[in-house]
Amino acid sequence: MxxxxxxxxxxxxxxxxxxxxxxxxxxxxxHPKFAPYLFGAMLSGSMSFLVSGIATFRAVGPHQEFFSFWIESWLFAWAVAFPAVLILAPIVRKIVAKLVKQPEE
Structure with missing residues (x-):
């Protein structure tokens, strides 16, 4: 049961x-308080997946074990990218806010 x-x-x-x-x-x-972490995980995961795939293909070409090389490099890249996104996102938001003209209400 x-x-x-x-x-x-x-x-x-x-x-x-x-x-x-x-x-x-x-x-x-x-809960909404987890939104920045979920966003960071999804953004860093998808971007590191894409970029590591391109970099791995350029490094090894159409190799027989390409996918295992890709996943290994992606996991390492994601481990670096996720904390980087969490740290850099607030800084980048502040810079963008200073560079973009705010609409008048």
Missing amino acids: IPPAIHLINADQALCHVVSIHSKDPDPSM
Whole structure:
């Protein structure tokens, strides 16, 4: 028997919901305070995935083990990119705010 605290998901919900263990809240969305971290993880993950793929292909070409080389370099790049995004994003936002003319209200 499945414990009542575990909420099962069907295939249609698989991309939108997380299996929730020991939660009485049926809404699986994150608290807004986690938005900068989620944004940083998604941005750094996708950008490092793309850039490391291009760099790996340029370095090794269409090699038989290209994908294993790519994943290895991507994980290393992501480990560097994620904290860098968290640190640099607020600084870059301030610089952009100074460079862009604010609309008059």
